[in-house]
Amino acid sequence: MTLRRTRGRVPAAALAAATAAALALSGCGAGGDPAADELTVVVEGGGLAELEPIADLYEQETGTAVTLVELPYDGLYDRVQTELGSGSVSFDVAALDAIWLSAFADGVAPLDDLFTDDVKADLFPGLVSEAQVGGAYVGMPIFTNAEILYYRTDLFEDPQHQADFEARYGYPLAPPTTWEQYRDAAEFFTRDTDGDGQTDLYGTDVKGAVETEWLATVSQTGEEHMVLDPERGEVTIDDAEHLAALDYYTSLLPYAPAGAAQLDWAGAQNLFYQGQLAMMRFWGHAYTQTPDDSPVAGRIGVAPMIAGDGGVAGVPGAWYLSVPAAGAKQELAKDFIAFAYEHNELSIDTSLGLAARVSAFESQADVAGREHYPALLETLNAPATRARPATPQWQEIVDTVLTPMLQKAVEPGADNAALLKEAEAQIEAILR
Amino acid sequence: MNGIETRRRSTKAILLVLLAVILVLYGFPFAYLLLTSFKPPSEAIAVPPSVVPDVWTLENYTAALSKEGVVPALVNSVMTAVLSTLISLVLAVPAAYAVTRYRTPSGRVFVLAALVTRMVPTIAVGAPLVETMRALGINDTSFALAIAHTTISLPLSIWLMASFFEAVPDEIEEAAKMDGASRIGALWRVVLPVVSGGLAVTAIFTFLASWNEFLFALLLTSVRAQTTPIVIANFQTQFGLDWGAMTALAAVYSIPVILLTLTLQRHIVAGLTLGAVKG
Known part of the structure; x- marks a missing residue:
């Protein structure tokens, strides 16, 4: 019996191993060598x-x-x-x-x-x-x-819209500066624009998958300690200001597209760029990033963030x-x-x-x-604009408490007070 | 007879439908990714999304491949995956062979211990690996990353190769030895060719583990050895998602794996069968 010759395979494997060794010894990647003094x-x-x-x-x-x-x-x-x-x-x-x-x-x-x-x-x-x-x-x-207010200038400057709005709400149509004005404008622009029986323009979005916009709303109430006061170790999320902010935040749901629980920054930005929203509260950088082929390109106005009882406020x-x-x-x-x-x-x-x-x-x-x-x-x-609480557990609080709470709050029939109470207990457990 | 034939046809039809459903469930995400990569930027982010592009464009591919760092990252991915595969095979083959041929209690403990390392969360070894690689002065190199990837794939490689060696009758080696071959010679000239399908299976699993790995690549590389999964993830930033370019690069990154799988398909099937029939 003669052993089957496998020389063709052996040198190939040896060559591969040698190549590997050479690469290993060189210890290099494809990106180039860094200088020593950089x-x-x-x-x-x-x-x-x-x-x-x-x-x-x-x-x-x-x-x-x-x-x-x-x-x-x-x-x-x-x-x-x-x-x-x-x-x-x-x-x-x-x-x-x-x-x-x-x-x-x-x-x-x-x-x-x-x-x-x-x-x-x-x-x-x-x-x-x-x-x-x-x-x-x-x-x-x-x-x-910081989040600022984005609005469609073609809608807000339309004479027919201006007349209709004033007749309905008793004051002139303008970029909103307060919660009430924002809700009025959101309600006004939520409509079926092509007559097919389906709403295709919404006044605003409501983001349930990110927490920062609600935190800005909390500051707009005049609340000095959003979610918690790290210095005193006190959780504040269950107070009247947080409830007012959550109630206002969710009161906009009838004027927003469905699926709020999953809506994040990218999703909201896309809706606005597609022309499906009349207004949006969003980070300032987006003003210069409107795609050229967006139906709203060149028709976007900006204004400071809206104000609640505590004044204008955003989250840096x-x-x-x-x-x-x-x-x-x-x-x-x-x-x-x-x-x-x-x-x-x-x-x-x-x-x-x-x-x-x-x-x-x-x-x-x-x-x-x-x-x-x-x-x-x-x-x-703005005096009411406040930074997020300085606590090492903040990311954990956001991921495991605030975002899930908001996602529940934007679902039909949510009990905001109970959700805040539950969130308070969860945050206290994290801080302990 | 007609009843049996009808039942057979019905069963076959149900199985085909089931197969089609499973195929769609598995294939749709990739098909959607591929189709999205050919959409213009505004269509890629449209709400509601479309499946088939209204306008076909290569714009995303141009944008993705012209982004700084993309081509070096592709090269790094290939280098790291090849290195990791070679290191893994070089270590796994003798280990698995020794365990299956000598059948000692310590060998069995060794194989079990190798499996236990699979149960340690990857992140738990991340920090020690970073420190070790830095102490060795090989941080941010493809070699260091390949070693890290080998820690993931080696236990599986040993188990896979052990199952393939088990399926090879001892008599084949005995015959080789009677013809004058040493044990290593018999392994090299007789056993390895017999389990070449198994080697191919192990190699492809090892290659894939390295090709798609993210966490070690994140922790151990910066500029010189950064691999493509990190670059793909970089298309999503805190300030926006370049969905079109991300899908284009992901599609490009899938091509070598698809080609590799198709090329080795025959060996993979043979290898899997070899492992499956062991007594």
């Missing part, structure tokens, strides 16, 4: 564009290359949490969402020396207070967002630059952050077009295409 910044995909011009200028002026590592939103949180927890970090600077600051405060270096009086004076009050955790400044805001959606305490290049990292603050206006000419400094927003007051800046300024400067 700074590495981890950033979420959406905020990448805001940092690119600053990073480019920093390299040009200092010779230090800045590598921006783009990660998905949830992935960035996991990555930072893992590395800060392990005490071994691969990045020198992290761009952190405002709601993560408390969770990561113990793992990042204080930036108190960067927060001079001049710096603080040129930042929105909510951002200055949000940046401070446990008495130390843990992040420098790089850009901020800021991102901060922080330095890991375990980082090897802390001074260089701080230098980059100071540079980013100094050249904050560079973020204006990017895809998001957002900045953090008040002066950067004010510089665009009369610039065509920046009509959303005054609306953002007024909303962010």
Whole structure:
């Protein structure tokens, strides 16, 4: 008997193994080698564009290359949490969402020396207070967002609509500034526009799958401690203001498309761009992102967020630059952050077009295409606009309590008071 | 006879309908992804959504493939998956062979222990792996990621290969030894060719585990070794979802796997059968 020859296979396998070994020894990837004196910044995909011009200028002026590592939103949180927890970090600077600051405060270096009086004076009050955790400044805001009011100018400026609205509600049709006006306008525009018996235009959307818009509504009541007061360790979600906010929020359901429980930011934005909504409360950056082929392109107006009894209020959606305490290049990292603050206006000419400094927003007051800046300024400067509570458990509270509660609240027959009571117990359990 | 024939036809018809339903359930998400990748941006996000594009365009493919980092990520994915597959096979084949041929109590414990490692949540080993790779100075390399992926696929590879080796009668090896082959020679020249279908099955499972893996790629790579699943996820940001480009890149990323499966289809079927008939 002769053994079957398998030489053809053996060399192939050996070659593959050798290739593997060569690749292994080279230890390389396809992205190129990083320089030894560079700074590495981890950033979420959406905020990448805001940092690119600053990073480019920093390299040009200092010779230090800045590598921006783009990660998905949830992935960035996991990555930072893992590395800060392990005490071994691969990045020198992290761009952190405002709601993560408390969770990561113990793992990042204080930036108190960067927060001079001049710096603080040129930042929105909510951002200055949000940046401070446990008495130390843990992040420098790089850009901020807030929800503002979007409305269809073709609908609001239509003479027939204006006459009909005034006849029905007793005051002129204009972009709403209060809860009542918003509800009236939402009701007025909810209609069947093509006569097929089906409603095809809704006054507004109601988002059940995200919590921030309801939190803004809470602040609009004048509530000073949305959901909880971290300093006193008291859960406030079951008080009269939160109930008023939830009642108002859900009172808009008859003027919104079905499926509110699953509606998130992307879904609401799509509905508005498709021309199915007359109004929308949404983050300011979207003003410059209307697709060219959208039926509402060129017909969108913006105004500050609406007001409840407590006045105009939004929720600041800021991102901060922080330095890991375990980082090897802390001074260089701080230098980059100071540079980013100094050249904050560079973020204006990017895809998001957002900045953090008040002066950067004010510089665009009369610039065509920046009509959303005054609306953002007024909303962010409003006394009732408050940052989300500084607690390390905030993300958990959002994911396991607030969002599920809202999803139940937007279902028919929901008992808002009971839902808030239940949420209070759940949050207390999390904080314990 | 007519009654039996009618019953047979009815059963066959029901089975065909059932098969069609299952096929649609499995196939629709991918078909929808593929069709969406050919829609213009506004149609990709339309509410309510359409299944078949009104206007067909390659715009999303152009946008996705021209995005910075996409092509290097595709190369990294291939390198990592190939490396992980090779490492996994090189380790799994001798391990599985030794366990099945020597049949020692410690071998059985070893195989069980290998399975236990599958029960540890991936995230639990994430932080130690990050530290280890950094200490070794190989963080953000395809090699480091391939090793991490091997920790996922190796237990399954050992179990799969063990089941395939079990199906090979000892007599074949005995005959080879009588012809003068050493044990390793018999393994290399006789047993491995017999279980080549099993090798193909193991290789494809290992390749797929690495190809689609997300968490280790997220934790262990930054710029040089970032793989495509991370890049695909980056199309959804806090400020918007580029649905069209995301589906286009996901479609492109599916092609190598589909081609690999089709190419190795014959071996896979043979391999699965080999494993299934063991006594």
